[in-house]
Structure formats: C-alpha cells, structure tokens
Amino acid sequence: MNKNRQNANMEEYKVKEQAELLPFLLETFSDRSRNAVKSILTRGQVYVNNQEVTQHNYKLEPGYTVTIQKNKAAKAANFEKMKILYEDDAIIVIEKDSGLLTVATEQEKSLTAYKQLMDYVQKINPKNRIFVVHRLDRETSGVMLFAKSEEIKHTLQTGWKEMVKERSYVALVEGIVTKHEDTITSWLKETKTFKVYSSQKQDDGKKAVTHYKVIKASNNLSLLSVYLETGRKNQIRVHMSDIGHPVVGGDKKYGAKGNAIGRFGLHAIVLAINHPVTGELLRFKSNIPTEFLKKRQF
Template identity: 60%
Template sequence: MQKNWKNVSSRNAGTLEYTVQEEMELLPFLLKMMAKNSRNSVKSILARGQVTVDGKMSKQHNHLLREGQKVTILKNKSAMNETQLIGITILHEDEDIIVVNKEAGLLTMASKNEKELTVYRQLMEYIKKTEPRNRIFIVHRLDRDTSGVLLFAKSEKVKEALQSKWNTVVKERMYIALVEGVVRKKEATITSWLKESKTFKVYSSPKDNGGQRAITHYKTIQASKQFTLLEVHLETGRKNQIRVHMETIGHPIVGDKKYGSTVNPIKRLGLHAAKLTILHPRTGQLVHYEAAVPRSFFVKST
C-alpha cells in the first residue's frame, strides 16, 4: 500500500519538514522525499549536517526512523555548525572522510602541551556535536603557513587504509607556488635527497646523503619581472619538499624566510595545496577535491 507522505511547512522559510509514516532508514527516506534531487546531492545534504531528526542532527545513512518522527532539512547551509569553524571550509564530508580547505596561519595539529586553535581540534569538536563518541584522525598535514586541501579520516581503520597505501591511493597532489624571480625553465623535474638537521631545517643534496629521495615536478603558469607562479606536482611527499626544492633552484617561495626568501608582498607564505585526487577508501572511485588559489598569489610587478 502506498503511503501518503506529508510535507509540513516549517516556521523558518529555509527548511522543509516531513513526518515519518513508516519505519525506514534515513537515506532511503530522504531519497524518497527529495525525488527530484540526485542521489549524490541528497547524500551531500546529509553529510553537511543539514538534516535533523526530531531536532537532533544526523548524518548517518542507516539512522533508523520511526513512525511519527519529524525529519527536517535545512536549506540554508549557513545555519549549520560549520559556520563556527575558524580558518576552515569543509569541501567534502561523508561517513569515512572530511576534506577541508585550510587557511594559512593555522596549524593542522598542535603538540600535546599546546592549546592553540588547530584544524584537528576544531573538527573534533564539530563532529562530536552530532555524536559525542565520534572522532577524526589525521591522514596527512600541511605546514602552518601553507593553505589548501587537507584530508582527515573518521575512523582509525580508514586512516590506516589511506596511510598504508598512500602512494597508491593518492593519484595527484597539486600545489600552486608563488616564487621569487623569473624561472627560466617553463617545465622541469627536481630530484634530490632531503635530510633534516637538528635545528629542524631540511637540506637538499643531489646525491644520496642518507635522507629521503624527493621528486617534484613544476611548470610555469604565469610570470612577471619579479615573480613566477608555478603549478607544482608532488611525486613524493617529504617534509618541506616544495619549499626546499624551490630554494635549490634559486627561486624561493615568497615569504619563506627559512628557505631563502627576502620579499613578502602577499604577507603570507606563497604556497597553496590546490588539488588532491584520491581513490575513495570505501568506494574505490577516483574523487577530486580542490581549493581555489588565493587572489593575492596573482601579484603584479612593482
């Protein structure tokens, strides 16, 4: 027998409210109620925390609904807890991973003795609002002064799956770098061995120095008399790899005093993680996450 689903207007113009007529899991219910939307669109609405059941946010696809419960869909994403995040924009969220765009100046994670605001700390608080037992796990990091795409796992199992097969899972890591001077070679590959000193500075050697082999590919996007904007692809992901390699070719990243920069017209480090392409840990499908390049990177000569 076909159920008569009732759509009740909410007091807030930006919401839709439905009354559950029979026991059903949340995702199938939403797909039925939002038949005009694509499956991916509905899943995104659920993942972003725009759905509440009897006033409590739920992101679980298999959340079991009971007859008489009220399911509310918030159309206005700005109403969600996501707006409380500082220096972070969520690019994608599902039951396995959270992908964010991190602003420059924000640590991925602090040491045990530090209480500084970090991406990890904020995201942990964010997901615990849905379920206090929820946790997130760091998969990889970005330097404090590097902005861009950053990936976290929602379980230790997913984290280990991603990290153990990182070189297979990650299909592309693309950065945008603003460097000093005019890079003569429009396209090239830098290969060297990187080793960290006791003072935590990474040094590059053209020969094996007992460190880690690092490979960086770059090509010019645009250039002026003073600066060059590069598209950089990592074949390996070593600590400070791009920063060290840019210094190695005589074109340090703008604002990077540690590795040879003498100017900083953009008032930040000129490095941005623009794109991450991976095989999704659950589906195995190729997925792309991108963060727009900061406008300040497109500087003009003075």
C-alpha cells in the same frame, strides 16, 4: 518508500505511508548506523518537497518527496580559517587557510583544524572522533583530508602512495623562473637544527621528486604549478631554494628575502584520491588564493 531518481549528487525517495522523518530515514538507510543517519539531518542534507528539514520528528505524508543531497557540508558549522569541502561516513576534506595549524603545539592548543573538526563531529555524537591522515604546514593553505575512524586512517596512510592519484600545489616564488617546466630530483636530509637540505648523492636521504610548470612570471615573481611525485617534509621549500627561487614569505634558511604578499606563497590546490571504502576516484580542488594573483604582481 521507493527510490525514484539518483544523479551524481541527489537521491530522491517517495513516501508511501505516514511516518516521522528520522524513522523514515533509518529504514531507508538501513545499512547505516543511527549516528550516520542523524548526521545527514544535522548537516542539512535532507529536503522534503524541496524544503530543507532538520527536524527529526517532521511528519511525512503519502506522496511527499524526500531528497538527500549527498556530501553537503554542515551549514550550521562555524569554522575559523577553514571550511569543509566534502564529508561522508569515512572522511572529511577541508580547505585550510594560511595561519591555521593542523594539530596542537605547546603554543597553540585550541585553534587548530583538528580541534575544530573534533568539536564539530562530537556535536552529533560525543563518541565521534577525527584522525589526522596527512598535514599541511601552518603557513600553507589548501586541501587536507581527515579520517573518521582509526581503521580508515590506517587504510589511507598505509596505501597513501597508491591511493593518491594527484597532489598538486601552486607556489609563488621569488625571481623570474626562466625554465618553463622541469623536474627536480634529490635526496633530502635534515640537520640537528631541523633544516631540510638536498643531497645529489643517490640514496643519501629520502628521495624527493618535484615537477613544476610556470603559470606566469613578472615583477620579479613567478607563479608555478607544482606536482609532487613524493611528499617529503619541506620538499617544495627545499627544491625551490635549490633552483634559486625560494617560496615567497618562507624561511630565511631556505633563501627567502622578502614577503611581497603578507603570507607564505604555497597553496595545496588539488588532492585526488581513491576513496578508502568505495574505491571511487574523488578529486578536490581549491582556488588559487587571491593574494597570489594581485595585479601589482602580474
């Protein structure tokens, strides 16, 4: 078997002798575990003569072309309030809807992003596991990353500040933000009732830096592009409240007065990170939620 062609998303191999598909793939990807190779088939990444094949014992003949579509999310996986954007042997990146928890609470133990991904990977092998690297609030939608091993989780969490090259959000906030762009810096602290608030006294809490630009503003609402230089708990909620423009649909304790769109107005739109194994820069982007862009608003 020879590899004939490779581009950013496809690898092509020519079959030289009769073989079944799984043994062919195991030999082709001899540097990967059997489990990892089987998952390529399960996710529908394998094409024989341009036809998708998931059957392990599919008969290959000399001259056949086997094509691997890299990093394709499973077609067969049925997720609720989320979808897979990217998957390889080390990480899974998802797009989470508003209303879905990252991990379980006392009230919600089944429908979480973590539980759905754990069920998904364990269908391939019961020993597979998923590890939480970072979180999004239940009400916040957008891009999230999970690790497939404890080692990868540790690598990502210890190197998060250096490895993450971009982490940006879009926020729909109350009122017309007149300053087109700005940087907000404060030190965040938390009360006994878990309200996070800002201190302007240097080193009086955890330093938080938020950059924003106005995308558009009308009808007493503003849509902002928000870039986090630091990632603190409730950072965007607090900083938007600090400038007098709380996030739509947010907590009253942060100054929110109403909910013009029926959900929380925060979406994690971009995560760009160096891959924990290869070092390759990966950039994942989600669309702005349609609720943020309704014509009645802008």
